[in-house]
Amino acid sequence: MLDIKNLKASIGGKNILKGISLHVKPGEIHAIMGPNGSGKSTLASVLAGREFAEVTEGTVKYMGHDLLELSPEDRAKEGIFLGFQYPIEIPGVSMVNFMKTAINEKRKHHGLEPLSASDFLKMMRDKKELVEIDSKLANRSVNEGYSGGEKKKNEIFQMAMLEPTLAILDETDSGLDIDALRIVANGVNKLKRPDNSFIVITHYQRLLDYIVPDVVHVLYDGRIVKTAGKELALELEAKGYDWIKKEVENNVIA
Amino acid sequence: MNGVSEVTGRYLKLYRDNIDKISSISSPYLNSFRSAAFDRFGELGIPTRKSEAYKYTNLNLFFDHDYTGYFLPVDSDFKKAEDFRCDVADLDAHGLVLLNGFYPTLSDKLRQLPSGVWVGSLNEAALRFPELIMKHYGKYAHSDADGLVHLNTAMAFDGVFVYVPEGVRLNKPVQVVDLVQSEEDTFNQHRNLIIVEKGAEFSIIVCDHTLAPKKFLTNAVTEVYVGENAHFDLIRVQNEHNAACKVTHTFIHQERNSVTSSINMTLHGGLIRNSTYHYLGGEGAETSSCGLYLTDKWQHVDNFVNVDHAFPNCTSNQLFKGVLDDMSTGTFNGRILVRPDAQKTLAYQKNNNILLTDDAKMDTKPQLEIYADDVKCSHGATVGQLDENAMFYLQSRGIDKREARFMLMFGFAHEVIQNIRIEPLRERMDNLVMQRLRGELSRCASCVVKCG
Numbered sequence: 233m234l235d236i237k238n239l240k241a242s243i244g245g246k247n248i249l250k251g252i253s254l255h256v257k258p259g260e261i262h263a264i265m266g267p268n269g270s271g272k273s274t275l276a277s278v279l280a281g282r283e284f285a286e287v288t289e290g291t292v293k294y295m296g297h298d299l300l301e302l303s304p305e306d307r308a309k310e311g312i313f314l315g316f317q318y319p320i321e322i323p324g325v326s327m328v329n330f331m332k333t334a335i336n337e338k339r340k341h342h343g344l345e346p347l348s349a350s351d352f353l354k355m356m357r358d359k360k361e362l363v364e365i366d367s368k369l370a371n372r373s374v375n376e377g378y379s380g381g382e383k384k385k386n387e388i389f390q391m392a393m394l395e396p397t398l399a400i401l402d403e404t405d406s407g408l409d410i411d412a413l414r415i416v417a418n419g420v421n422k423l424k425r426p427d428n429s430f431i432v433i434t435h436y437q438r439l440l441d442y443i444v445p446d447v448v449h450v451l452y453d454g455r456i457v458k459t460a461g462k463e464l465a466l467e468l469e470a471k472g473y474d475w476i477k478k479e480v481e482n483n484v485i486a
Numbered sequence: 487m488n489g490v491s492e493v494t495g496r497y498l499k500l501y502r503d504n505i506d507k508i509s510s511i512s513s514p515y516l517n518s519f520r521s522a523a524f525d526r527f528g529e530l531g532i533p534t535r536k537s538e539a540y541k542y543t544n545l546n547l548f549f550d551h552d553y554t555g556y557f558l559p560v561d562s563d564f565k566k567a568e569d570f571r572c573d574v575a576d577l578d579a580h581g582l583v584l585l586n587g588f589y590p591t592l593s594d595k596l597r598q599l600p601s602g603v604w605v606g607s608l609n610e611a612a613l614r615f616p617e618l619i620m621k622h623y624g625k626y627a628h629s630d631a632d633g634l635v636h637l638n639t640a641m642a643f644d645g646v647f648v649y650v651p652e653g654v655r656l657n658k659p660v661q662v663v664d665l666v667q668s669e670e671d672t673f674n675q676h677r678n679l680i681i682v683e684k685g686a687e688f689s690i691i692v693c694d695h696t697l698a699p700k701k702f703l704t705n706a707v708t709e710v711y712v713g714e715n716a717h718f719d720l721i722r723v724q725n726e727h728n729a730a731c732k733v734t735h736t737f738i739h740q741e742r743n744s745v746t747s748s749i750n751m752t753l754h755g756g757l758i759r760n761s762t763y764h765y766l767g768g769e770g771a772e773t774s775s776c777g778l779y780l781t782d783k784w785q786h787v788d789n790f791v792n793v794d795h796a797f798p799n800c801t802s803n804q805l806f807k808g809v810l811d812d813m814s815t816g817t818f819n820g821r822i823l824v825r826p827d828a829q830k831t832l833a834y835q836k837n838n839n840i841l842l843t844d845d846a847k848m849d850t851k852p853q854l855e856i857y858a859d860d861v862k863c864s865h866g867a868t869v870g871q872l873d874e875n876a877m878f879y880l881q882s883r884g885i886d887k888r889e890a891r892f893m894l895m896f897g898f899a900h901e902v903i904q905n906i907r908i909e910p911l912r913e914r915m916d917n918l919v920m921q922r923l924r925g926e927l928s929r930c931a932s933c934v935v936k937c938g
């Protein structure tokens with residue numbers, strides 16, 4: 233599904249990603265953890281096609297495509313979804329119109345007819361239920377005036393609408409209350425299929441109680457410094473990152 | 487006269503050459519204003535960029551030109567105007583047509599609508615309802631306003647007249663289709679007077695059009711009286727061609743607890759200047775003044791707003807937004823005056839602009855003069871590009887760059903459109919603005935009206 237090899241990227245001349253390799257198979261859930269500023273969001277943005285980070289080295293293959301060659305919109309149409317750490321407010325653009333455009337653009341890309349108005353509305357209803365989102369929210373402008381938690385739920389709602397093949401969720405759990413966390417996690421679990429994959433960026437092991445990852449990675453200073461099973465998350469929760477930082481430093485010295 | 491510019495001289499001459507003709511067909515009361523207004527115009531002249539209120543707008547581009555003055559419609563014009571049909575899908579309105587500023591119908595110069603409402607020709611009303619005219623005409627257009635207002639008072643004698651008597655709610659809006667049509671370059675002036683008495687409710691839609699590809703210049707003054715507890719909405723849709731210049735001066739006088747709104751939707755036009763004066767002349771009055779301007783090529787749109795808080799407990803809200811493409815330019819000048827007695831004033835102002843190219847240019851200036859201490863005022867102006875983060879957000883959902891740009895521009899514009907309370911018109915405006923932003927709206931796919 234996704235094959236990242238030795239990916240290096242810099243922002244404004246500063247190296248942020250310093251050689252990342254990651255292999256995600258269909259049906260897998262990968263968790264990425266790591267201290268603030270380690271480059272998690274940068275990695276997510278590079279995968280989604282944001283241009284502010286310049287890729288200086290490495291390759292990313294996604295379903296047989298050279299991902300880095302594709303525009304952000306083509307990546308989305310090919311099934312990549314980024315759940316933003318900080319979703320943007322877009323005044324004046326209604327959620328309905330936004331989703332209708334997104335879905336029909338994707339359908340067009342795959343040679344399908346646009347959804348009829350009634351099918352679209354039905355889909356909106358179903359997915360709203362799935363992620364237990366307040367139906368009034370969907371009548372407003374995109375994220376405008378949404379609370380922090382509502383914005384995150386709205387990301388999951390969009391994901392449910394777009395049914396991505398590879399979803400990258402950047403701290404979708406932060407800022408959520410316990411119920412919302414469960415809802416978001418349920419949303420992910422219901423969408424999970426053998427042929428799609430998730431990369432879940434989080435700081436909290438709690439989310440991983442609900443969304444059970446196959447693999448947990450630790451990103452530190454632009455590198456994946458540790459990869460293990462889900463028990464790694466528990467260990468991090470208990471011990472913090474210091475021991476990993478020490479390990480890394482010792483390795484560098486050694 | 488010394489020191490009169492050449493441009494001003496043209497209009498002094500136009501007056502002298504035509505004043506006898508004008509006076510002979512116009513009502514005595516309107517005539518009684520002319521010579522003083524002419525003198526005042528002679529002193530003030532055509533505004534130049536030396537005047538603060540016209541600093542970024544070069545009127546000479548249009549005023550310094552030989553036009554045929556248009557002083558009375560001829561038969562063939564009546565015919566054209568009467569043949570003109572406007573259709574806004576589902577908009578149920580009382581329709582009126584103005585041709586080059588004249589009310590061109592011969593037989594039906596004043597129409598009575600239900601509940602004693604009158605709409606029609608100002609000139610006719612001046613003859614038929616002298617008391618109403620004497621009470622209101624010339625009372626709200628400030629004597630200290632610029633020279634063009636005086637030029638209008640000196641020469642104009644027709645336009646739209648509306649009278650809504652006390653307590654009457656007109657459930658349908660009046661739609662004025664304001665046509666300019668001539669085979670020659672033409673200068674028009676007209677004068678509208680709208681009287682909305684105590685407790686009455688009224689909305690009017692004015693659609694400005696040009697029907698021929700000639701150079702046109704229009705200088706129009708509208709006076710509006712809004713009585714105690716009355717409601718009044720004005721929506722102006724401007725869709726003229728690039729060789730047309732429209733200068734409008736709108737004076738809205740409000741009594742206590744009245745509520746008004748003015749929305750200027752400028753979709754197209756060569757040079758447009760809208761001056762809107764709001765006088766909050768009684769406690770508890772409220773007004774909102776909005777504008778949207780979409781410009782491209784060499785167009786220039788200038789909105790000047792003057793809100794005068796003369797009494798306590800009044801509220802005003804200004805929202806002006808623009809999307810400027812190519813080398814087009816815009817100006818916004820929003821003045822808020824809070825007089826010493828106007829305690830508990832709420833006055834807000836916002837002007838946001840998107841420049842689509844490096845050559846487009848916007849000058850925006852708030853002007854706050856606050857002489858009371860218990861006042862809430864805010865103002866904010868932005869001039870920028872489309873938000874990169876928002877662009878990426880849309881693209882990351884599979885929406886291509888072009889469409890994403892369009893959606894953001896439309897969303898930006900919709901914030902103004904959503905202030906239109908007449909639903910079919912709001913929808914129609916959404917569509918027109920969509921077409922305009924997609925570059926599909928040509929001069930002939932005019933405005934709210936599909937002119938043949």
Ligand SMILES: Nc1ncnc2c1ncn2[C@@H]1O[C@H](COP(=O)(O)OP(=O)(O)OP(=O)(O)O)[C@@H](O)[C@H]1O
Pocket residue numbers: 243244248266267268269270271272273274275284317
């Ligand atoms: N637009 C930018 N310009 C300059 N530096 C940036 C920019 N975006 C990110 N960075 C820097 O890149 C580094 C990695 O940031 P990133 O947002 O990827 O971290 P993160 O791992 O997601 O952190 P957090 O856990 O706080 O979300 C940080 O040092 C950050 O300051």
Ligand SMILES: [Mg+2]
Pocket residue numbers: 272273274317402403
């Ligand atoms: Mg981050």
